[in-house]
Amino acid sequence: xxxxxxxxxxxxxxxxxxxxxxxxxxxxxxxxxxxxxxxxxxxxxxxxxxxxxxxxxxxxxxxxxxxxxxxxxxxxxxxxxxxxxxxxxxxxxxxxxxxxxxxxxxxxxxxxxxxxxxxxxxxxxxxxxxxxxxxxxxxxxxxxxxxxxxxxxxxxxxxxxxxxxxxxxxxxxxxxxxxxxxxxxxxxxxxxxxxxxxxxxxxxxxxxxxxxxxxxxxxxxxxxxxxxxxxxxxxxxxxxxxxxxxxxxxxxxxxxxxxxxxxxxxxxxxxxxxxxxxxxxxxxxxxxxxxxxxxxxxxxxxxxxxxxxxxxxxxxxxxxxxxxxxxxxxxxxxxxxxxxxxxxxxxxxxxxxxxxxxxxxxxxxxxxxxxxxxxxxxxxxxxxxxxxxxxxxxxxxxxxxxxxxxxxxxxxxxxxxxxxxxxxxxxxxxxxxxxxxxxxxxxxxxxxxxxxxxxxxxxxxxxxxxxxxxxxxxxxxxxxxxxxxxxxxxxxxxxxxxxxxxxxxxxxxxxxxxxxxxxxxxxxxxxxxxxxxxxxxxxxxxxxxx
Numbered sequence: 001x002x003x004x005x006x007x008x009x010x011x012x013x014x015x016x017x018x019x020x021x022x023x024x025x026x027x028x029x030x031x032x033x034x035x036x037x038x039x040x041x042x043x044x045x046x047x048x049x050x051x052x053x054x055x056x057x058x059x060x061x062x063x064x065x066x067x068x069x070x071x072x073x074x075x076x077x078x079x080x081x082x083x084x085x086x087x088x089x090x091x092x093x094x095x096x097x098x099x100x101x102x103x104x105x106x107x108x109x110x111x112x113x114x115x116x117x118x119x120x121x122x123x124x125x126x127x128x129x130x131x132x133x134x135x136x137x138x139x140x141x142x143x144x145x146x147x148x149x150x151x152x153x154x155x156x157x158x159x160x161x162x163x164x165x166x167x168x169x170x171x172x173x174x175x176x177x178x179x180x181x182x183x184x185x186x187x188x189x190x191x192x193x194x195x196x197x198x199x200x201x202x203x204x205x206x207x208x209x210x211x212x213x214x215x216x217x218x219x220x221x222x223x224x225x226x227x228x229x230x231x232x233x234x235x236x237x238x239x240x241x242x243x244x245x246x247x248x249x250x251x252x253x254x255x256x257x258x259x260x261x262x263x264x265x266x267x268x269x270x271x272x273x274x275x276x277x278x279x280x281x282x283x284x285x286x287x288x289x290x291x292x293x294x295x296x297x298x299x300x301x302x303x304x305x306x307x308x309x310x311x312x313x314x315x316x317x318x319x320x321x322x323x324x325x326x327x328x329x330x331x332x333x334x335x336x337x338x339x340x341x342x343x344x345x346x347x348x349x350x351x352x353x354x355x356x357x358x359x360x361x362x363x364x365x366x367x368x369x370x371x372x373x374x375x376x377x378x379x380x381x382x383x384x385x386x387x388x389x390x391x392x393x394x395x396x397x398x399x400x401x402x403x404x405x406x407x408x409x410x411x412x413x414x415x416x417x418x419x420x421x422x423x424x425x426x427x428x429x430x431x432x433x434x435x436x437x438x439x440x441x442x443x444x445x446x447x448x449x450x451x452x453x454x455x456x457x458x459x460x461x462x463x464x465x466x467x468x469x470x471x472x473x474x475x476x477x478x479x480x481x482x483x484x485x486x487x488x489x490x491x492x493x494x495x496x497x498x499x500x501x502x503x504x505x506x507x508x509x510x511x512x513x514x515x516x517x518x519x520x521x522x523x524x525x526x527x528x529x530x531x532x533x534x535x536x537x538x539x540x541x542x543x544x545x546x
Contacts, residue, residue, distance in 0.1 A: 006078055006090055008100070008107045010038040010162070012142025014149070016078070023077055028149070029054050030070050030077075035146040036157040037091075037100045041109050044094035048459040053156045071098055108140045109162065113442075116169050123176055130176040131186065134169055138189055141166055144196070161334075161440050167197050168418030168441075174206035183210035194223075198230055200414070201239065205246035212250045220250050235402055300393040302368040303424060306356045307349050311482040312475035316466060320354045323464055324361065324445070334439045336446045336461055338454040341468035343374065344508030347449040348426050350468060355424050355447060362422040362445060367393060369437070373429030374451055380429045383436045387412050390423075390437070409436035417441040425449070431456030476500030476510060483514035488525070495525035502532045 009015045014035040016023045025031045036053050037045055051063045075091045082088050092099055104110045115137035122129040146159035154160045170193040177186040190207045197203045204227045211220035224247045231237050323335055339347045359366055367390055371381045384405040391401055394415050402408055416439045428434045428450040438446050457463035477496050481489040489496050503509040517523055
């Protein structure tokens, strides 16, 4: 059966057209399910995630069967002539759940992201082309993403995160227009975006500068005054350095904002929060430095040192790398991977190794925190403290950090919106501790390690789990050979195999064995194996002291 032309829209109301005719999407839950699949832009969505979005914390016992019914109805809506039990062309069953087979020709979200990426590529050599492409991308929006469903469900389905991408694109459009010196044509987009981000200081700063550059100085000053009053009323804060710099530029020299400035500093970002954050990836599109800004934003690089004697784990590293697009392509979602396993199995070592391998794909920075989830009861790191640490690393002055974990987490997510960050959350206690620290917008990677299974992250946030097993005999021998030298290991193969078996293939225990042997070059491996056998110094005891 031939595949009919179908077009999907999620940048505004959730809509579908087949052969030019708009389709009726039926019950609200079917529309929500379609919106969730569209927001994932061709990536699979697990059944547990669908259940969470449709019913929240109180799903019925029949929820899984209901999901299957909704999938069947949607599949027949898209392809009414599809035979029973046929797989179909659009709505596909995937090992990881369900996905829509969409591309830039069939889904407005993918077209928007493609145009935005092309604008970034053109920004340095031709800001005018960047303006054209971003204008075309923003024209695809017909309202908030998934605007036909409730705010609560939009948040559960991550549809509201798409709105932050729009704000980021508007900010990038303003940067490109300021560099061309012609801002009047983009003022409508800036004015439309401002109510959606009433506390987004980077966006408001650009609106102030663009108005002044277009000769509308009075409106620029009025916009600044309204923003200052709103910040004071809602957050109890004065305008930050970026909005203040824009205001000072208008007061000092109204014509200054009309002149394109050379991009000599990484520029500020976007998102509905009062914060200095870049709107564009610094690698592709350094933003305009605003008059009086006088600072260079921090680009944190907090990853712990990679282990020089790392060995093994080739299959696991390959599975992790498969989570990212090939050839360094951009992420169209925030990727979360949860690495679990028993104490001493090497979760942190693997996470740090992979993070260093892919760090160059996240040029805006790398954040790291030890959450101390395996520490004695009551000493795990409070997520609020971790969020505040990240805000400090991102350059937010202490006096501008809002009160309350929820507000701090919202500001943190806003700072990361539209940027490429790698976030390593080590030794998590549970999903509750991790959630405030997760990026919300596409382009970021979060790596979480934990002794627990973190099933809540897998179910609600779509985390990709990797359960790390113990080393097999070959990997254990390789670990000892890397640390002790191949000749010393080859001289006593039986003792090596016995040590790997006695310590159950736990990398931490074997590393401690190797450290002891390395400190005593004349000590025979067989003697240490005999000692371990006699004293029953087993890996569980070693791990319990880690």
